[in-house]
Amino acid sequence: MGSSGVPPLYEYDDWQGTMMLITEWSVRLLSLSDALSVPDGGFSIDPRTGADLRIGYAVAIHPEHERIFTNRVTAGDLIEYVADVADTLARPGRVLGGWRDPDSGSVYLDVSAVVSTLAEAWSLAVRYNQLAVFDLASMMSVQVATTNTV
Numbered sequence: 001m002g003s004s005g006v007p008p009l010y011e012y013d014d015w016q017g018t019m020m021l022i023t024e025w026s027v028r029l030l031s032l033s034d035a036l037s038v039p040d041g042g043f044s045i046d047p048r049t050g051a052d053l054r055i056g057y058a059v060a061i062h063p064e065h066e067r068i069f070t071n072r073v074t075a076g077d078l079i080e081y082v083a084d085v086a087d088t089l090a091r092p093g094r095v096l097g098g099w100r101d102p103d104s105g106s107v108y109l110d111v112s113a114v115v116s117t118l119a120e121a122w123s124l125a126v127r128y129n130q131l132a133v134f135d136l137a138s139m140m141s142v143q144v145a146t147t148n149t150v
Contacts, residue, residue, distance in 0.1 A: 029075040036073045042099035047089040057121035058134040060110035069107040
């Protein structure tokens, strides 16, 4: 929020040294909602840059922020979700995650971490009672066979 109380037209990312227009974010959010309209569709993005993550395994590690939708997720739903979890997304190593379960059709929005090995992702998934982890290289979910409670 600018000093006048009006949101700035740009979000500045110090790490990349780039600026992204709010209108660019709007287009990006529309494409993210489209990604959730297909079975096993989803995304894991850097919340600072909007960049897709392509390497590693994404796993939800904040079950308190998990949101489950049974209907189509809109860009407005994504805006509301990001606003609600902004403090957690600002933590180092956190990413914005979305996934459509191919079995139930439910859509999950969550705050995730991306780790380098399937073993580490699997361990976190069991710890946080997740249904699956997402392999970013193959763009496929890997089901977790067992469930625990945290």
